[in-house]
Amino acid sequence: MKASVRLALIQPWRHRALIMALVQRDLAGRYRGSLLGLLWPVLTPVLMLAVYTLVFGVVFKARWPQADQAGGLGQFALMLMAGLLVHGLLAETLVKAPTTIVNQPNYVKKVVFPLETLAWVDLLVALVHMVAGLTLLVVVNGFWGAGFAWAQLALPVILLPYAVLLLGLSWTLAAFGVYLRDLGQAVAPLTTVAMFLAPVFYARQTLPEPLASWLVINPVTVVVEQTRDAVFAGLWPDWGLWAGYAGAALLVHVLGLSLFVMLKRGFADVV
Numbered sequence: 470m471k472a473s474v475r476l477a478l479i480q481p482w483r484h485r486a487l488i489m490a491l492v493q494r495d496l497a498g499r500y501r502g503s504l505l506g507l508l509w510p511v512l513t514p515v516l517m518l519a520v521y522t523l524v525f526g527v528v529f530k531a532r533w534p535q536a537d538q539a540g541g542l543g544q545f546a547l548m549l550m551a552g553l554l555v556h557g558l559l560a561e562t563l564v565k566a567p568t569t570i571v572n573q574p575n576y577v578k579k580v581v582f583p584l585e586t587l588a589w590v591d592l593l594v595a596l597v598h599m600v601a602g603l604t605l606l607v608v609v610n611g612f613w614g615a616g617f618a619w620a621q622l623a624l625p626v627i628l629l630p631y632a633v634l635l636l637g638l639s640w641t642l643a644a645f646g647v648y649l650r651d652l653g654q655a656v657a658p659l660t661t662v663a664m665f666l667a668p669v670f671y672a673r674q675t676l677p678e679p680l681a682s683w684l685v686i687n688p689v690t691v692v693v694e695q696t697r698d699a700v701f702a703g704l705w706p707d708w709g710l711w712a713g714y715a716g717a718a719l720l721v722h723v724l725g726l727s728l729f730v731m732l733k734r735g736f737a738d739v740v
Contacts, residue, residue, distance in 0.1 A: 567646030
C-alpha cells in the first residue's frame with residue numbers, strides 16, 4: 470500500500486503531459502461553439518457577483534467593517550467576489566468528484582490508465598476559472614479599490630494548501646462515489662452549506678464569539694480571510710495559522726489518496 474501511495478504521489482509529474490492534454494480538452498469542449506469562448510471564466514463570476522451584490526448588498530444591506538470606512542457598496546462587492554471565488558474552487562472541484570470515475574468507464578476497464586490523475590484534471594480546470602476571476606479582482610481592486618500591495622504576491626502560497634486539501638477530498642469522494650451513487654446528489658447541497666457557513670457573505674467578527682470560532686473548521690474560512698487580507702488590507706498571511714492549515718491539508722491529501730488507491734482495485738467490478 471505504501472509503495473502504491475508513493476507511486477501515486479509522483480504520478481502528476483510523470484503524467485504531466487497527459488494531465489495538461491486532458492485539461493485543455495476539457496476547457497475546449499466546455500466552450501466549443503460558444504460565442505464568447507474563454508471569456509466565460511471571467512464573465513461567470515462577474516454575473517454571479519452582480520446577483521449576490523444586489524441581494525446581500527442592496528436588499529439585505531450587508532457590509533464588512535472595512536467596506537463601511539471606504540468604498541461602500543463597491544468595496545463590499547469586491548470583498549464578496551473574493552469569497553465567491555475561493556468557495557467556487559471548492560464547489561466546482563468537489564461537485565464533479567463523485568462521478569469522476571463513474572463517467573469514465575473506458576479508463577477503468579479497457580486501458581491501463583492512471584486514475585489518480587483525473588482529480589488533478591478537475592482541480593486544474595477549476596483553478597483556471599478561479600485564476601481568471603482572481604486576476605480580474607486584483608486588477609479592479611488595484612485601480613478602483615484598495616490598491617495594489619506586495620502582500621498580494623502571497624496569493625499562490627495561500628491557495629496552495631487549499632488545492633492540496635481539495636485533491637484529498639476529491640480522491641475520497643471519487644472513490645466512494647463509485648460504490649455509493651447517491652453521493653453525487655449529496656455533495657452539491659453540502660457545498661452550498663459550506664458557502665453559508667463560511668465568511669463569504671459576511672465578516673466572521675460580526676458573529677457571536679462561540680459561533681465565529683467554530684467557523685474555522687470550515688476549510689473555506691481560513692483561505693477566504695487570508696485572501697481578503699492580502700488583496701484588500703495588504704497583509705501577509707498569519708504564517709502560524711497557514712502552517713496549521715497546510716498540515717491538516719497534507720493529512721487529508723495523503724489519507725484521501727491512500728483510500729483511493731485501496732478502493733480502486735474494485736472499480737472495474739462496479740463501473
